[in-house]
Amino acid sequence: MENTILSVENLTVSFDGFQAVKDLSLSIDHNELHVIIGPNGAGKTTLLDIICGRTKPSAGRVMFGGTDLTKAAEYQIVRLGVARKFQTPSTYEDLSVLENLEISFPRGRGVWGSLFFRRTRPVRDRITEIANQIFLFDELDTKAGKLSHGQKQWLEIGMLLIQDPELLLLDEPVAGMSPREREQTAVLLNQISHGKSLIVIEHDMEFVKQIARKVTVMHQGALLCAGSIEQVQRNERVIEVYLGA
Numbered sequence: 001m002e003n004t005i006l007s008v009e010n011l012t013v014s015f016d017g018f019q020a021v022k023d024l025s026l027s028i029d030h031n032e033l034h035v036i037i038g039p040n041g042a043g044k045t046t047l048l049d050i051i052c053g054r055t056k057p058s059a060g061r062v063m064f065g066g067t068d069l070t071k072a073a074e075y076q077i078v079r080l081g082v083a084r085k086f087q088t089p090s091t092y093e094d095l096s097v098l099e100n101l102e103i104s105f106p107r108g109r110g111v112w113g114s115l116f117f118r119r120t121r122p123v124r125d126r127i128t129e130i131a132n133q134i135f136l137f138d139e140l141d142t143k144a145g146k147l148s149h150g151q152k153q154w155l156e157i158g159m160l161l162i163q164d165p166e167l168l169l170l171d172e173p174v175a176g177m178s179p180r181e182r183e184q185t186a187v188l189l190n191q192i193s194h195g196k197s198l199i200v201i202e203h204d205m206e207f208v209k210q211i212a213r214k215v216t217v218m219h220q221g222a223l224l225c226a227g228s229i230e231q232v233q234r235n236e237r238v239i240e241v242y243l244g245a
């Protein structure tokens with residue numbers, strides 16, 4: 001328990017009587033890279049929506065540190081250290097990579113933050129460090145709109161990293177990426193997990209094999225099985241409902 005950063009406890013989410021998530025429990029450790037897979041409509045995105053405060057459950061709780069996130073507002077959850085990346089990149093196309101990272105810097109935010117924001121040495125150092133990590137150091141002056149789809153995804157991950165969250169939630173981060181970009185993303189996510197926890201929703205099994213240490217399989221809103229990628233791949237119910245092999 002001591003090493004747990006997030007625990008989802010008996011979570012149920014209903015939309016007009018339809019249960020999108022049913023009595024789901026799972027826990028995430030510090031520095032864990034946890035992948036969630038499952039067929040369409042399994043409830044994966046709804047789970048992330050609950051964790052980041054977008055949707056409220058009908059039962060259960062989500063403990064992060066000592067806080068029940070289901071009782072907190074979205075902005076409070078961000079401040080507590082939970083960062084969410086959606087499937088479609090949401091970078092500022094007319095701004096450079098540098099500027100995108102700069103406005104994501106915690107003190108660069110908001111009217112007052114922006115007015116008094118200075119590109120000080122620590123800010124520059126942090127941006128350089130993140131740009132290197134996300135493979136975009138050579139593109140610092142490039143407008144985000146000119147980046148490839150994959151590079152935009154990395155930039156968005158960088159914009160989250162600069163806020164130094166404890167837990168990152170990523171929804172299909174390699175969708176639409178080239179094979180080379182997928183490999184680099186696997187390296188990036190593994191690197192991030194030295195110091196932060198990640199929950200990644202993914203459909204691409206080859207990518208899952210590259211990154212996952214622990215996999216949770218969801219089906220029709222419920223937990224079908226959890227374990228290592230090998231354990232999950234051997235599970236007969238998983239083969240039946242998901243892999244179809």
Ligand SMILES: Nc1ncnc2c1ncn2[C@@H]1O[C@H](COP(=O)(O)OP(=O)(O)OP(=O)(O)O)[C@@H](O)[C@H]1O
Pocket residue numbers: 015019020038039040041042043044045046047
């Ligand atoms: N706001 C909503 N109102 C009604 N039903 C919803 C709502 N959000 C999700 N659902 C339903 O809940 C179920 C779970 O959806 P969810 O998007 O969480 O699945 P998923 O596992 O992420 O699927 P996919 O892989 O296709 O993204 C689906 O049947 C979906 O239609």
